[in-house]
Amino acid sequence: MDADIRLRDIPSVDELLRSAAVVEAIECFGRPAVAGALRGVLTRIRNTVRAGADVPSSDAIATAAVAAIEADNRSTLRPLFNLTGTVLHTNLGRALLAQAAIDAATASMREAVALEFDLESGKRGERDDHLRALICELTGAADATVVNNNAAAVLLTLNSLAAGREAIVSRGELIEIGGAFRMPDIMQCSGVRLVEVGTTNRTHARDYRDAIGPETGLILKVHTSNYRIEGFTKEVGVRELAAIAHERGLPLINDLGSGTLTDLDRFGLAHEPTVAEAVADGADIVTFSGDKLLGGPQAGVIVGRGDLLERINTNPMKRALRVDKIRLAALTATLTLYRDPDRLSERLPTLRLLTRSQAEVRQQAERLSHLVGRAVNGAFKVSVIDCGSQIGSGALPLVTVPSAGLALASSSGSGRMLAELAAALRRLPMPVIGRIERGSLILDLRCLEDEEGFIAHLSHLDLPTGGSSS
Ligand SMILES: *Cc1c(COP(=O)(O)O)cnc(C)c1O
Secondary structure (H helix, E strand, O other), X not given: OOHHHHHOOOOOHHHXXXXXXXXXHHHHHOHHHHHHHHHHHHHHXXXXXXXXXXXXXXXXXXXXXXXXXXXXXXXXXXXXXXXXXXXXXXXXXXOOOOHHHHHHHHHHHHOOOOOOEOOXXXXXXXXXXXXXXXXXXXXXXXXXXXXXXXXXXXXXXXXXXXXXXXXXXXXXXXXXEEOOEEHHHHHHHOOOEEEEEOOOOEOOHHHXXXXXXXXXXXXXXXXXXXXXXXXXXXXXXXXXXXXXXXXXXXXXXXXXXXXXXXXXXXXXXXXXXXXXXXXXXXOOEEEEEOOOOOOOOOOEEEEEOHHXXXXXXXXXXXXXXXXXXXXXXXXXXXXXXOOOHHHHHHHXXXXXXXOOOHHHHHHHHHHHHHHHHHHOOOOEEEEEEEEEEEEEOOEEXXXXXXXXXXXXXXXXXXXXXXXXXXXXXXXXXXXXXXXXXXXXXXEEHHHOOOHHHHHHHHOOOOOOOOOOOO
16 A cells, blocks of 8 residues: 555544543643643654554554653652672762651651741740751751752851951862862852862971961861872861861861761771861861761751851851751751760661671672572673672772672673673662773672662663674
8 A cells, every 4th residue: 555545544633632542641641741741642653654554543542652751850969779899989970868768858848847937935946946956966066057059158258257357278189079060169059268288298387376367257177078198298177276266266167078077996896086086186067978877868067156156147158058957857857866876777778788798788799689680681691790889979989898709701892891781780670870880891799789679770771783793
């Protein structure tokens, strides 16, 4: 039959919208979306029919339209399996929240909450009241507030305490965290003038003392989160630096970055300075992130002296940087878990994942290796390997946590095959993200808790080369 004649057999959008096959889709997605998707499908069908194909059934057209709508509606902010080996991966959303935090956040989304309302007096309350006592209890600080993230905490603190004046920082601490967080840029945005002291590898007490003058507003100490200067080095610790600042009536600000609230050594990890230590050592303000080692939602916590917090809280910038009820609820619930340190590593996912033993992860790798081998259809050699996980987000950059996983190497040794495998894993309904290292795709299993879900998703793996190793 002539293509022109067959083109006349293609149903119109109006006809299709009345057909039984489409009524259900309209129920689900609404008439405008279905009509739009049908138009798109029909355009494609006209092209294939002109090229000689048969006209598909109305049912097939409806199915294609529904698939198109579903693909279009699917969020790009997709849940995925983080098998990169970096537990707090900034690009993958950092900390996973504890169940208690998820429940609290959900409840605050569903119901009205006493966000700025004092239930006792019936009068207006303060957003910070929900967290102040708890944070002070956990850190030993006199006062506390919470803002959008730690970058905001640093920005707001500097602006509130030293706008138009000088802030003294060691050259060894002028860090870039990645993305757009560079200490000198944040300082400039906050309106303070940066005064660099010392050298990259060595800064002495006298460097700070010599730099203090009438224009000095504060001294800033920054945790060099994501790198270490090793060898011939010297830095001035918080305690000594606090004494230098206080001699001259200046506040010492300590940007701790990850800022843990608990001693990581008690969980078998390397020591990372805690917020309580910085406060006890004399830092007047300490800032840290909510979604790094703390294991909560994105937030920046500012703790310290009451008079300084007063200046921070009355800065109009605070209003622009505050957190919403959802994160406030999640953060409060997360912090509450710290009151029971014995069960923290069970309840707080970040700590639970970091403290999984290598033996346990290796057993999981052994359980999964043949299933993964079957999913890749023999095109890749799958082996159980020992590897090292990273904490991530700037915590203990040189420390790796002994871990285990699966290494997938292309039988033909082809790098293109490996890239195709990584792409196929990313296309899964719940994508699997590993890392390519020395000719293998490594799946570090430290962060794999939903093993059954992982196995179920693997069955959807669709390697474009169909498993041949050409
Ligand atoms: C991570 C980090 C920041 C930025 O914190 P965010 O919560 O990502 O805004 C600032 N300073 C230091 C030292 C950090 O490690």
